Amino acid sequence: xxxxxxxxxxxxxxxxxxxxxxxxxxxxxxxxxxxxxxxxxxxxxxxxxxxxxxxxxxxxxxxxxxxxxxxxxxxxxxxxxxxxxxxxxxxxxxxxxxxxxxxxxxxxxxxxxxxxxxxxxxxxxxxxxxxxxxxxxxxxxxxxxxxxxxxxxxxxxxxxxxxxxxxxxxxxxxxxxxxxxxxxxxxxxxxxxxxxxxxxxxxxxxxxxxxxxxxxxxxxxxxxxxxxxxxxxxxxxxxxxxxxxxxxxxxxxxxxxxxxxxxxxxxxxxxxxxxxxxxxxxxxxxxxxxxxxxxxxxxxxxxxxxxxxxxxxxxxxxxxxxxxxxxxxxxxxxxxxxxxxxxxxxxx
Amino acid sequence: xxxxxxxxxxxxxxxxxxxxxxxxxxxxxxxxxxxxxxxxxxxxxxxxxxxxxxxxxxxxxxxxxxxxxxxxxxxxxxxxxxxxxxxxxxxxxxxxxxxxxxxxxxxxxxxxxxxxxxxxxxxxxxxxxxxxxxxxxxxxxxxxxxxxxxxxxxxxxxxxxxxxxxxxxxxxxxxxxxxxxxxxxxxxxxxxxxxxxxxxxxxxxxxxxxxxxxxxxxxxxxxxxxxxxxxxxxxxxxxxxxxxxxxxxxxxxxxxxxxxxxxxxxxxxxxxxxxxxxxxxxxxxxxxxxxxxxxxxxxxxxxxxxxxxxxxx
Numbered sequence: 001x002x003x004x005x006x007x008x009x010x011x012x013x014x015x016x017x018x019x020x021x022x023x024x025x026x027x028x029x030x031x032x033x034x035x036x037x038x039x040x041x042x043x044x045x046x047x048x049x050x051x052x053x054x055x056x057x058x059x060x061x062x063x064x065x066x067x068x069x070x071x072x073x074x075x076x077x078x079x080x081x082x083x084x085x086x087x088x089x090x091x092x093x094x095x096x097x098x099x100x101x102x103x104x105x106x107x108x109x110x111x112x113x114x115x116x117x118x119x120x121x122x123x124x125x126x127x128x129x130x131x132x133x134x135x136x137x138x139x140x141x142x143x144x145x146x147x148x149x150x151x152x153x154x155x156x157x158x159x160x161x162x163x164x165x166x167x168x169x170x171x172x173x174x175x176x177x178x179x180x181x182x183x184x185x186x187x188x189x190x191x192x193x194x195x196x197x198x199x200x201x202x203x204x205x206x207x208x209x210x211x212x213x214x215x216x217x218x219x220x221x222x223x224x225x226x227x228x229x230x231x232x233x234x235x236x237x238x239x240x241x242x243x244x245x246x247x248x249x250x251x252x253x254x255x256x257x258x259x260x261x262x263x264x265x266x267x268x269x270x271x272x273x274x275x276x277x278x279x280x281x282x283x284x285x286x287x288x289x290x291x292x293x294x295x296x297x298x299x300x301x302x303x304x305x306x307x308x309x310x311x312x313x314x315x316x317x318x319x320x321x322x323x324x325x326x327x328x329x330x331x332x333x334x335x336x337x338x339x340x341x342x343x344x345x346x347x348x
Numbered sequence: 349x350x351x352x353x354x355x356x357x358x359x360x361x362x363x364x365x366x367x368x369x370x371x372x373x374x375x376x377x378x379x380x381x382x383x384x385x386x387x388x389x390x391x392x393x394x395x396x397x398x399x400x401x402x403x404x405x406x407x408x409x410x411x412x413x414x415x416x417x418x419x420x421x422x423x424x425x426x427x428x429x430x431x432x433x434x435x436x437x438x439x440x441x442x443x444x445x446x447x448x449x450x451x452x453x454x455x456x457x458x459x460x461x462x463x464x465x466x467x468x469x470x471x472x473x474x475x476x477x478x479x480x481x482x483x484x485x486x487x488x489x490x491x492x493x494x495x496x497x498x499x500x501x502x503x504x505x506x507x508x509x510x511x512x513x514x515x516x517x518x519x520x521x522x523x524x525x526x527x528x529x530x531x532x533x534x535x536x537x538x539x540x541x542x543x544x545x546x547x548x549x550x551x552x553x554x555x556x557x558x559x560x561x562x563x564x565x566x567x568x569x570x571x572x573x574x575x576x577x578x579x580x581x582x583x584x585x586x587x588x589x590x591x592x593x594x595x596x597x598x599x600x601x602x603x604x605x606x607x608x609x610x611x612x613x614x615x616x617x618x619x620x621x622x623x624x625x626x627x628x629x630x631x632x633x634x635x636x637x638x639x640x641x642x643x644x645x646x647x648x649x650x651x652x653x654x655x656x657x658x659x660x661x
Contacts, residue, residue, distance in 0.1 A: 003460055003462075004456060004457050004459070004460065005456045005459075005462055005463060005464040005465055005467070005468075005500075006453065006456070006464045006465045006466065007453040007454070007456040007457035007465060008453075008457060009457065010457040010458050012457075013453055013454045013457040014454065014457075016450075017443065017446055017450065017454050020445070020446060020450065021443055021445050021446060024445040024481075025445065181443075184440070184441040185437060185439050185440045185441065186440060186441065186442065186443065188407060188437060188440065189435070189437050189440040189442075189497075192405060192406075192430070192433075192435040193430060193435075193455065193458040193459070193501070194427060194430040194431045194458050194459060194501070195458040348407065
């Protein structure tokens, strides 16, 4: 038994020190725990499933407007908004109505071809008006709408928010505390002891793991309790992914903080690293929206790998074996950045 | 750890040079610190004290010169030296939101030999503050904690960079007591300071630094004796004081200095200088506005060597 005068192994003491410092910083605790819950809540409410919603139609106020309005209301499923003749363009632009109908024989449809919502509204209005004018459908298809858990937007969104949070807290948590220790000359003091430098860096990543368990439970637990978002692939697989994500972004945080001398410098670097991933890695909308030529780059980003893997486990019930590609990407990033950080690190 | 002959110096450096783009911080420094002694590097801000001590601590690389610490070299024996040295840096801020005890546990965990955390707390008299956050400590308590961290590995050699700067007299005395206990246990200390009374109170030998080199070296007593004047007479008059040649001709006077309208006479014969000075001023009809005497100090040594004061206040 090594004599440490009542203290534990340095890696344990360093990790505990990080853990305590974090818990004693109320702002940090808010950003890690409360912020993602508020975000999930707000987005969950904004994008909740509301069943079939009425299609909003603008009807220009001129001869025939009253008859047209009556026809649409009789068809059902429409919410009609009167639009002044001079206001057509503006109503389309500011989203008051996705489609505006100018009464006449035949009527005129004004809409935005580039917007899916606008297209859909045009089709619905056209079908209602054609039927009212006497058109007969060739057949009536059987319709089976879905609203099963696992396929709603909120189900898709929560793993993305979890991934984003793992990235954000990993980078901020590690990067900030390291740069702070550097500006306070604490790093310099520590390297004047026999402390292992690798142990110091590893303690930052390890302390992230402790928080990670809590963050994940809070976000997934909240989404489950309030929105019924499930974890189809099992909690164990989710835990492994969260762990891999924390290691990855902890390593990236170390790398970002390895040379920065001021909090401002490191903040800028963090945003530079995170911004592309917020946009490209499928947090709020699918990364498949980007052109094919960008896909190899997007798929190699750690947050894309993490989000895809989290969705695989939570929504599709995939096993870890099926996600080994994503796991490999995460581990490569984690180990690569850690090794690079250890080489580049500025201790004083 | 006793495979090094104990008669080798605790620390030796020869021809130490450190250049920065705009300044030569250390310009050819030779220094030797014996085992068991307390050695003080005394000098004004910018004299190169901190650069010197950081090179000796292995935190900076010198551009030229040779450093040997406890018979070892930084290049080849870094890990061993880190275990055998204690270091307190001038500007380190320990984590504010850890408690005193947590901080000491952290530092103690890096060493495989040394006092227990409780013994360290007692050593620096912070037992009552063990559960307080570091951020809530007074300046003196923080410095004692920094020294306790430096003592965590039971070092043979302790480096202290301006350990009492900014502390009130009582806090300084408390820290001196801690250092006294370390020395009583056989420890060696190298400290920097710009307080002459601190060097007087703590150090067996003092090296006076200015402009990156050592300009004087010896025990405090030897250094004071070296200016050939045991006392200093300070006076001021309304109007112009007598010319320097006149003052030099007074019995016992070895040196004449002016500062802020005061005149300081270094003298070897206080009992002869004072009456002669008063006679002279009476003949000139000059009205005394200030008269005082004190025993010569390291400050007077520095003034007589450089014509400047240690601290610009």
